[in-house]
Amino acid sequence: MPRIPHTSPQTLRLFAALLADPTRRRYGYDLSRETGLASGTLYPILMRLTRQRLLDADWEASTEPGRPPRHTYRLTAEGAALARERLAAARPPRRAAGPALATGAGA
Amino acid sequence: MTGLVRRLAYRMLVLAVRGRRDRGGDWGEAVLAEFPGTSGGWQALRWSVGGVRTALRERRAARSRAATLRRRIAVAAAVAVLAPFGVQHWLLTPVYVPSAAMAPTLAPGDRWLMDRVSFRLTGLRHADVVAFARVEQGRRFTAVRRVIGLAGDEIGCRDGAVLRNGAVLDEPYLAGPAAPAGCAPMTVPAGTVYVLGDARGVAREWSPVPLDRIEGRLLTRL
Numbered sequence: 001m002p003r004i005p006h007t008s009p010q011t012l013r014l015f016a017a018l019l020a021d022p023t024r025r026r027y028g029y030d031l032s033r034e035t036g037l038a039s040g041t042l043y044p045i046l047m048r049l050t051r052q053r054l055l056d057a058d059w060e061a062s063t064e065p066g067r068p069p070r071h072t073y074r075l076t077a078e079g080a081a082l083a084r085e086r087l088a089a090a091r092p093p094r095r096a097a098g099p100a101l102a103t104g105a106g107a
Numbered sequence: 108m109t110g111l112v113r114r115l116a117y118r119m120l121v122l123a124v125r126g127r128r129d130r131g132g133d134w135g136e137a138v139l140a141e142f143p144g145t146s147g148g149w150q151a152l153r154w155s156v157g158g159v160r161t162a163l164r165e166r167r168a169a170r171s172r173a174a175t176l177r178r179r180i181a182v183a184a185a186v187a188v189l190a191p192f193g194v195q196h197w198l199l200t201p202v203y204v205p206s207a208a209m210a211p212t213l214a215p216g217d218r219w220l221m222d223r224v225s226f227r228l229t230g231l232r233h234a235d236v237v238a239f240a241r242v243e244q245g246r247r248f249t250a251v252r253r254v255i256g257l258a259g260d261e262i263g264c265r266d267g268a269v270l271r272n273g274a275v276l277d278e279p280y281l282a283g284p285a286a287p288a289g290c291a292p293m294t295v296p297a298g299t300v301y302v303l304g305d306a307r308g309v310a311r312e313w314s315p316v317p318l319d320r321i322e323g324r325l326l327t328r329l
Contacts, residue, residue, distance in 0.1 A: 029141035039157025071137030
């Protein structure tokens with residue numbers, strides 16, 4: 001069976017965090033804290049989602065003086081739809097090997 | 108301490124993201140811009156390590172297929188050129204036979220291949236031919252001799268033959284007499300080997316030789 005993309009526990013945790021308030025633009029560090037994903041796990045996922053136009057990434061001037069612009073992320077409409085679909089599919093563990101959201105291993 | 112760790116973590120991340128450029132890739136810069144949010148040394152370090160991975164991945168993704176291929180070829184060529192030097196330095200080295208001390212087995216001037224590694228793994232055995240370093244009057248040179256006794260062996264001579272632990276050695280590689288000049292009985296000390304040249308009476312002898320002076324075991328003539 002071919003692997004379904006965007007179903008890893010890490011990606012699902014990110015989806016859940018982004019869907020909490022889908023219209024807000026989020027910072028990478030906050031997402032890392034919320035999902036418990038290390039930067040080396042989180043950013044490759046962000047890169048992949050952005051490349052596939054599921055995520056909208058943009059620079060935002062920092063409010064703190066002397067701090068460089070920060071990268072922000074928001075799900076695109078397509079991305080939000082896919083995220084909801086994937087989370088819904090993952091919640092009731094229909095398959096024995098299905099990834100359960102709550103038991104995602106630490107990064 | 109924490110400040111130092113944070114500074115080092117930041118420097119490492121900047122280096123990975125930007126290298127010698129003013130600005131790195133978007134994703135590397137994105138991780139970099141979040142660095143001030145981290146607190147403490149450990150968290151900063153973790154963030155930076157992940158950032159390095161991110162930057163490397165970004166760079167790899169940005170390279171074209173042709174560039175990747177060129178890079179692979181360059182790496183393979185460098186390995187192909189450098190590997191023999193590594194082999195020669197650490198594994199197999201040619202050795203000149205410096206004297207007639209090992210005649211008739213080894214002729215002076217011949218080149219032999221020396222195995223630098225295996226004896227460190229398996230230990231030396233009786234009758235191995237080894238090269239070792241000698242320093243005399245400040246000059247270092249390589250000597251080649253045969254292992255007669257290992258640590259704990261009792262070496263002695265009787266009736267012109269060499270004895271090991273009371274038994275006469277069978278030495279088919281000899282052309283002349285078996286007993287060396289000035290043969291004093293000895294129990295080989297730990298950490299040393301007892302060696303003799305095959306040209307007994309001709310070869311100068313220095314036994315026991317410390318094991319850490321042994322450079323390798325001679326395998327075959329080149």
